[in-house]
Amino acid sequence: MPSRSDIDPLDIPDLLPGICLLDVEALDRPACKVRFRLAGTRIRDMVGHDVTGKFIDDVFDPPTVEMMAANYQWIAERLEPHYDRRTKQLSEVTTAVYERILAPLGEEGKKPDMFFGMHVVSMQGAQPLNEPLPVG
Known part of the structure; x- marks a missing residue:
């Protein structure tokens, strides 16, 4: 398992908007305590405000926190x-x-104390036209 010192987000500047670093304080549910150490601008745009320094339960609703906690526990158990x-x-x-x-x-040989993530949002399908197409 890589350590925090193996990852420098500044080494991958093109990906910075979607990157997050999460500090793990506790993974036991329902008291899962995971805090955003770094959250790129894409994450800010998805959530609607900067989440850097905030715990996930201060940002998301309880069902979302429960789903996130299950994902974090899965990662911590498998180290994958x-x-x-x-x-x-x-x-x-x-x-x-x-x-x-x-x-x-x-x-x-230990449980993770951080998570490193990358988030991408894309659109699929036709986009509505803002102007009519020229005819003829």
Whole structure:
């Protein structure tokens, strides 16, 4: 398992908007305590405000925190990255696709004390036109 010193987000500047670093204080549910150490601008835009320094239960609703805690526990038990993909229908023709990969960081032989993640949001389907197409 890589450690925090193996990862420098500044080494991958093109990915910074979607990167997060999470500090793990406790993974036991329901008292899962995970805090955003770093949250890129894409995460801020998805949530609607900067979440850096905040615990997940201060940012998200209880069902979302429960789902996140289950993902974190899965990662901590297996010491493997976890991939998540969700979709949200925005209109009849447009779907938002959210993808996230989260990997454990910490000392070898121990539970992770951090998670490193990357978030991507994309749109699928036709986008409505803002102006009519020229005819002829």
